[in-house]
Amino acid sequence: MKKNKKLVLILSIVLSTILLWVAFLFPLPYYIESPGGAADIRTVLTVGGKEDEQSGSYNFVYVQVKPATAIQLLFAALDSHSDIISKEELAGGANSEEFYRINQFYMETSQNIAKYQGLTLAKKETSLEFFGVYVLNVTEDSTFKHILNIADTVVSVNGKTFKSSPELIEYVSSLKLGSDVTVGYVSAGQELTADGKIIKLENGKNGIGIGLVDHTEVKSSEQIDFQTGSIGGPSAGLMFTLAIYTQLADPDLRDGRMIAGTGTIGEDGSVGDIGGADKKVLSAAKAGASVFFVPNNPVDKEILKQHPDAKTNYEEAMEAVKKDKLDIEVVPVTHVKEAIDYLKKTKSQ
Structure with missing residues (x-):
């Protein structure tokens, strides 16, 4: 009996130590914004x-x-100046x-x-030269998923070029849902094209399903x-x-x-x-x-x-x-x- 109690005590200590280690040191798929x-x-x-x-x-x-970590999440939940966000919310996948x-x-x-x-x-x-838009992400339902990648530059849509990303977005959103669309883009220095469809975006507008930011250069x-x-x-x-x-x-x-x-x-x-x-x-x-x-x-x-x-x-x-x-x-x-x-x-x- 004494041996069993001693074994249980040792196992309890080991388990508690592991749980504490996990709680204090092991990062979870969450982030704290403060x-x-x-x-x-x-x-x-x-x-x-x-x-x-x-x-x-x-x-x-x-x-x-x-x-x-688990313990940091606990403290963050009690801190009115901190927010807990998931990895998906932070990085979008x-x-x-x-x-x-x-x-x-x-x-x-x-x-x-x-x-x-x-x-x-x-x-x-000064002048601002617009080269296209950097691709930041591609939505799961986009027909360009696994075709366009982060850092590619979209330079045209249906053969049309643009002077800013709002112009590109306005044109794409004017296209009919489900209609064919051809995107011209530069990837690793190569000029390429890809065909896809116009889809409905989360904001209710039509688009091709990419996150974007301007690719520009200033002359002065x-x-x-x-x-x-x-x-x-x-x-x-x-x-x-x-x-x-x-x-x-x-x-x-x-x-x-x-x-x-x-x-x-x-x-x-x-x-x-x-x-x-x-x-x-x-x-x-x-x-x-x-x-x-x-x-x-x-x-x-x-x-x-x-x-x-x-x-x-x-x-x-x-x-x-x-x-x-x-x-x-x-x-x-x-x-x-x-x-x-x-x-x-x-x-x-």
Whole structure:
């Protein structure tokens, strides 16, 4: 009996140790999204080969996303500032390498559009060359599944070429459901074509079932260099644009203020929605920013049908400000000019 009790005790200890090891160290197919921080854009951007020595700073903000263990999921569930997301929700089925490449494509496009907008607003000569759209993902029901791949560039549809991704999307969505479609694309340097069908997308529109982002290049005599390294995603576009414009056209625009913000940037200067607005405003406030720019676009009607409680980025940020009593001025914007006008009007001199 004593031997059996001793054996049970040993097995219990071993099992408990294994369970603790699994709970603390073994990652599950879930991620925790929480407030990250704010970074001075001068650490990743130089204009004209010169250092921006004016007082104040522009800061892009980010969320922290990390794989979760069982014990970390428990703590996250109890933390009002953290969200638990599945691997599928985060990467859309992409593996780690593909997810990294997708975010790098987003960052590349964000930088190019920011350069173009910053130069245009500063009245500098520039042009934006559109090569097509990078393929970011292909839906399971797309007839181009296993034909188009991440990093391929779609250059034409039914022989038609386009000047921007919205033009391409508008054309494809105008085609009849089930109709034949031919896509021209570049893969590994080869120009190819593929035939497929128009399908119904999750947003209710017609399309070919690919996620996309612009493949562009900016031409200008002005030297604008980014050193973002492994940082990815499109949400710093607005702040990149403000930083470039300020250095080229209005060096005193910051007026000594620590300014943070988030939002994608469009070729027309429009500011697009992002994820995690509630966490990003918290990151900005904790870093000491006095101003936080955030997109304020109406929620898409199709999204509202599925999620009646969906909020704008501005509403999400303001809820966080009130909840945590943050000392920061949240400024809603839909276009980069609104951010510039705000900074001009609120200067101390």
